Structure formats: structure tokens, C-alpha cells
Amino acid sequence: MSGTRTLQVLLTLGGMLAWAVQFTVVYGATSTLCARGWADATLFGLGVVPFTILTTTLAALAAAAILLVVCVRAERQSRDRPASATDRFLSHAGMLINGLSLVAILWNGVPAFILPACA
Amino acid sequence: MQSALDPAGGDAWDLYWLTIVMTVGATVIFIFVTALLLYAIFAPPESRAWLGTRRTIVYGGLAFPIVTLSLLLPYGLVVMRNTDVPQAGALQIEAVGEQYWWRVRYPAEGEQGEFSTANELVVPIGRPIAVTVTSFDVIHSFWIPNFGGKIDMIPGRINTFNFTADRPGIYRGVCAEFCGAQHARMAFDVMALEPAAFEAWRRAQAQPAREPATPFLERGRQLFRSGGCGSCHVVRGTDADGRVGPDLTHVGSRRTIGAGQFPNNIGTLAGWIANVQHIKPGARMPSYGSLTGEDLRALAGYLESLK
Numbered sequence: 001m002s003g004t005r006t007l008q009v010l011l012t013l014g015g016m017l018a019w020a021v022q023f024t025v026v027y028g029a030t031s032t033l034c035a036r037g038w039a040d041a042t043l044f045g046l047g048v049v050p051f052t053i054l055t056t057t058l059a060a061l062a063a064a065a066i067l068l069v070v071c072v073r074a075e076r077q078s079r080d081r082p083a084s085a086t087d088r089f090l091s092h093a094g095m096l097i098n099g100l101s102l103v104a105i106l107w108n109g110v111p112a113f114i115l116p117a118c119a
Numbered sequence: 120m121q122s123a124l125d126p127a128g129g130d131a132w133d134l135y136w137l138t139i140v141m142t143v144g145a146t147v148i149f150i151f152v153t154a155l156l157l158y159a160i161f162a163p164p165e166s167r168a169w170l171g172t173r174r175t176i177v178y179g180g181l182a183f184p185i186v187t188l189s190l191l192l193p194y195g196l197v198v199m200r201n202t203d204v205p206q207a208g209a210l211q212i213e214a215v216g217e218q219y220w221w222r223v224r225y226p227a228e229g230e231q232g233e234f235s236t237a238n239e240l241v242v243p244i245g246r247p248i249a250v251t252v253t254s255f256d257v258i259h260s261f262w263i264p265n266f267g268g269k270i271d272m273i274p275g276r277i278n279t280f281n282f283t284a285d286r287p288g289i290y291r292g293v294c295a296e297f298c299g300a301q302h303a304r305m306a307f308d309v310m311a312l313e314p315a316a317f318e319a320w321r322r323a324q325a326q327p328a329r330e331p332a333t334p335f336l337e338r339g340r341q342l343f344r345s346g347g348c349g350s351c352h353v354v355r356g357t358d359a360d361g362r363v364g365p366d367l368t369h370v371g372s373r374r375t376i377g378a379g380q381f382p383n384n385i386g387t388l389a390g391w392i393a394n395v396q397h398i399k400p401g402a403r404m405p406s407y408g409s410l411t412g413e414d415l416r417a418l419a420g421y422l423e424s425l426k
Contacts, residue, residue, distance in 0.1 A: 103185055107192055114196040 008087070011071060012094035015064040015101025022060035022105055026053050026112075034118035049117035057109030064105060068098035121291040123264035127311065128282050130202040130267040137198050141191075148187075202267060203281050206247035212240065214252045216259030216272035216294065219301040219402060220365060220378040225321065232325045235353070237365030238378045240292065241310045242284050243317035250280045260296035263309050269295045284311035291379065300401045306379030327356025328368045328425050339421025342414055346407065354425065364404060371425040389419035 029052045033039045043051040071094030126132045215222040227233040252261045254272040262269040270280040294305040331337040349359025355368040381387040396406040
């Protein structure tokens with residue numbers, strides 16, 4: 001696989017990777033902070049658990065949004081210029097996957113603002 | 120009989136509506152999707168062509184599920200947040216799951232002394248209740264469907280179940296985690312009483328056992344003592360102080376015996392004593408089948424008199 005192709009696949013799946021990282025950090029941090037009894041600490045006026053979830057969620061959303069924009073551009077370019085079927089497929093799939101990842105990341109962050117930190 | 124579809128408390132109502140919304144919603148969507156599927160298979164090609172268009176996929180396959188799940192997620196989370204919440208001033212009750220019955224203890228509160236009972240939970244309506252649960256042997260699960268969700272009873276760990284009963288009545292609780300051969304015969308009665316009736320019940324329960332009123336009942340008490348019943352059972356006010364089995368100080372006041380198995384009367388009590396291993400094989404109490412008929416009646420009569 002050429003370097004360009006590897007990058008294309010990474011762009012396509014990047015939203016899911018951002019979601020996976022967010023998922024791991026959110027669950028890992030919440031469990032650890034609650035189990036160790038550190039959940040009462042605050043950072044910038046927010047509880048440490050919601051703070052961690054909020055920052056991780058925003059970072060993951062930003063990553064997925066940037067990848068979505070990149071894929072939308074690639075998709076437009078592939079319309080104007082002659083492109084291979086594989087390129088067109090990858091950019092198209094990338095748009096969908098990164099768009100859905102945005103939703104999934106958002107859902108993953110919502111409980112932090114409804115449930116108590118260590119429910 | 121217990122039913123999660125007959126809510127008797129605020130939390131149970133929240134869970135009831137969550138169940139209705141989810142079940143009705145899922146059924147409607149299932150029927151709709153199945154109809155579309157049949158349409159896609161059997162309709163003439165020209166009239167079903169719209170099913171394969173980009174617009175159908177974007178609206179039906181992406182937008183609809185995202186909107187539906189985005190509404191259901193916060194709804195479910197809000198229900199989760201609002202149920203089983205600890206309340207200040209709650210009545211504390213301790214329940215311990217044992218194979219195959221429930222030890223229930225009411226700690227002292229104000230003037231009221233502590234006492235233990237078994238296989239029954241009596242609560243006042245309108246006041247928050249906090250039941251702390253644990254287990255003596257294996258994992259059990261404490262569930263009163265009319266009042267909310269299940270809570271696991273885990274050895275060495277204390278969980279708390281919070282609820283408030285809204286209306287008086289007799290409900291049924293069950294063990295909801297397979298705990299052994301007699302798991303299905305491990306139930307308990309839940310009596311939700313008006314506050315005054317609850318106070319009267321609680322005062323009566325804290326009293327020591329009443330003295331036998333007749334020579335026949337006195338004979339029953341002697342048999343209870345000579346038979347060694349007191350090495351496993353407590354009867355407060357006598358020398359029976361065993362902690363293995365249920366507290367029998369006021370056993371005659373309970374609705375049922377055998378963890379919700381039989382109505383409580385002299386006949387079922389006698390049957391239980393003589394033949395417990397036939398009724399509930401594997402229970403820790405042996406059958407006392409060698410008592411004469413008259414002795415058995417005296418013993419059962421004594422227990423029934425312990426109101």
C-alpha cells in the first residue's frame with residue numbers, strides 16, 4: 001500500500017479512531033477517578049470528571065470535524081478531476097464515517113451533563 | 120401478585136413510562152420497517168424504485184435513527200438520574216438475602232427500639248425508604264416490581280435501594296437472581312401501610328414475644344425449647360436466641376410462611392415443621408417428622424399465637 005493510500009484510509013477511519021480514543025479516555029478516567037475517590041476535585045470550576053469528559057469530547061469532535069471537512073473537499077475534487085473508483089469510494093465513505101462519528105462522540109459525552117459523576 | 124405494570128411509587132411510574140415509550144416505539148418502528156421490506160420485495164419495480172434513492176437512505180436510514188436516538192438517550196439518562204435517589208430523612212431498613220429467605224432488620228430510630236423480622240417488608244406510605252441490602256451466602260437480587268428496579272445483594276458489599284410507596288396495599292417482592300435450587304420459592308410480602316398503622320406495627324414488633332395464654336400453647340413452648348428450635352431461631356423474651364434462621368418473635372403476625380410460600384396458619388405451620396425438606400428441599404431447616412400429631416399441633420399453635 002502506498003503512502004498516499006495509507007493516509008487516505010486513515011482519513012476515512014479517523015473519526016472512528018477519535019471516537020475510540022474518546023471512549024477509552026472517558027470510561028477509563030471516570031472509573032479511575034471514582035474508584036480512587038478523586039472525583040470531588042475541581043478544575044476551572046468544573047468537577048474533574050465532567051471536565052475530563054468535556055475536554056476529551058471537544059477534542060474528539062474537533063478531530064472528527066476536521067477529517068469530515070478534508071473528506072468533503074476530497075470528494076468535491078474527485079468530482080471535478082478524473083479520479084479512480086477507489087479514491088471516490090474512500091472519500092465518500094470518509095464523509096459518512098466521520099459525520100456519524102461526530103454524532104457518536106456527542107452521544108458519548110452527553111451523560112456527563114445529566115448523571116452525577118460517579119453514578 | 121407482583122407486577123411492574125402496576126406502579127405504586129414515583130420511581131416505578133417513571134420506569135413504567137420508559138417501558139411503554141420504548142415498547143410502543145419499537146413496535147411501531149418494527150411494523151413500519153417490516154412493511155417497507157415486504158413492499159420492497161413484492162411491489163412492482165417501478166413503484167418501489169424510490170426505496171433505493173439517496174434521499175430515502177439519508178432521511179430514513181440516517182436522519183430518523185439519529186433524531187430518535189438523540190431524544191431517547193437524554194430521556195433514558197434523566198429517568199436513570201431521577202430514580203433510586205437517596206432522600207434525607209428516609210426510613211432505614213436492612214435486608215439480608217439467605218438461601219432461601221430474607222432477614223429484615225429495622226434499626227432503632229428515636230424512641231423506637233430495633234427489631235428483626237423475616238420475609239416481610241412493612242413500610243409507611245409517603246415516607247422515603249432506604250433499604251440497604253447484602254447477602255449472607257450467594258448473590259441474590261432484591262426486587263419489588265411495583266416499586267422500582269432490582270438491586271443485587273452481594274456478599275461483603277452493601278447496596279442501597281431507595282423508593283417511596285404512594286398507596287397502601289400488599290405487594291410481593293422476589294429474588295431476581297438465581298441463587299440455588301429453591302430460588303423460585305424465595306419471595307416476600309411488602310405491606311405499605313398508613314403512617315399510623317405502620318407506627319402501631321413497629322411498636323408491636325419491638326415488643327418481646329407474648330406469653331402462652333393456655334396450657335396447650337405452653338406445651339407448644341416447651342416443645343419449642345426441648346426440640347432445640349431456639350438454637351436456630353430467636354424468640355425475644357425467651358431463651359431462644361439462635362441466629363441461623365428467621366426471627367420468630369412475632370411469626371404469627373406475618374401473612375405468609377416459607378418466604379412467601381403459604382398463607383400463615385396453624386395448618387401450614389404444622390406442615391412446614393413436619394415436612395420442610397419436602398416442601399423446600401435444600402432449605403437449611405431439617406424436617407421434624409417424628410412429632411406426634413398432638414405435639415405438632417401444640418407447637419404450630421404456639422407459633423401461630425406469637426402475634
